[in-house]
Amino acid sequence: MNLLALPAFTDNYIWMLHNGRQALVVDPGDAVPVKNTLASLGLDLTAILVTHHHLDHIGGLGAWQGCDIPIHGPRHPGITQVTHHVAEGDTIRWCGLQIDVLEVPGHTREHVAYVLPAGLGPQDDAPLAFVGDTLFSAGCGRVFDGTVDQLYDSLARLGSLPADTRVCATHEYTLANLRFAQAVEPHNPDLIRHTATCEALRAQHLPTLPSTLRTERAINPFLRCNQSEVVASALQQGAPDATPRSVFTALRQWKNRF
Numbered sequence: 001m002n003l004l005a006l007p008a009f010t011d012n013y014i015w016m017l018h019n020g021r022q023a024l025v026v027d028p029g030d031a032v033p034v035k036n037t038l039a040s041l042g043l044d045l046t047a048i049l050v051t052h053h054h055l056d057h058i059g060g061l062g063a064w065q066g067c068d069i070p071i072h073g074p075r076h077p078g079i080t081q082v083t084h085h086v087a088e089g090d091t092i093r094w095c096g097l098q099i100d101v102l103e104v105p106g107h108t109r110e111h112v113a114y115v116l117p118a119g120l121g122p123q124d125d126a127p128l129a130f131v132g133d134t135l136f137s138a139g140c141g142r143v144f145d146g147t148v149d150q151l152y153d154s155l156a157r158l159g160s161l162p163a164d165t166r167v168c169a170t171h172e173y174t175l176a177n178l179r180f181a182q183a184v185e186p187h188n189p190d191l192i193r194h195t196a197t198c199e200a201l202r203a204q205h206l207p208t209l210p211s212t213l214r215t216e217r218a219i220n221p222f223l224r225c226n227q228s229e230v231v232a233s234a235l236q237q238g239a240p241d242a243t244p245r246s247v248f249t250a251l252r253q254w255k256n257r258f
């Protein structure tokens with residue numbers, strides 16, 4: 001089984017899994033890069049996963065409406081193309097893989113993540129998480145119609161997945177997020193090292209994703225709300241106290257104006 005990040009728009013990735021014959025895509029905001037890849041690799045699209053209703057995640061769905069391809073997604077009036085509504089605890093089976101559904105509201109109220117706990121096969125067994133716009137590398141999504149409390153809980157949940165879980169987020173926001181992370185935590189040596197790695201990747205136009213939870217726990221300030229330098233920065237930015245939830249909320253507000 002192969003994992004591909006198909007670039008779309010200016011900074012989106014449409015994630016594709018394929019086994020050489022069948023393919024699955026996550027959040028096809030644009031059908032064109034998906035169709036081009038299917039054609040060039042000779043693949044049949046046999047499943048679509050949707051994390052939430054924003055147009056850059058669902059804009060391509062119309063291309064497969066009425067094609068008998070299952071489109072899995074949360075129940076939301078803005079996603080009319082979904083054929084199989086999913087909710088917390090559901091499991092999807094596709095090509096021998098188990099895909100678990102987690103509800104992770106916050107960026108939007110109806111936002112789900114898809115987790116493959118056993119990875120893609122014996123040679124590639126690290127778990128995978130398609131997290132949409134919740135957890136980004138070195139950052140997290142903005143709050144639209146969810147709440148910052150929900151986002152805190154959702155990131156705590158995603159952050160507790162196994163350390164080798166590969167984090168497949170939808171946007172290449174990593175370098176901008178790392179600039180913010182360094183403002184929060186200027187003395188974190190892992191952050192300085194990881195920034196150099198990501199700058200080298202982007203200089204070659206390569207994705208910085210997937211990241212891993214091991215990396216995110218070391219560099220992502222939104223998963224480090226109990227670390228002393230993160231707490232001190234949040235207090236300086238107006239956090240009312242040093243509890244992780246207050247620190248998280250202050251960081252999210254600071255990032256909005258950073």
Ligand SMILES: [Zn+2]
Pocket residue numbers: 052054107133
């Ligand atoms: Zn979104």
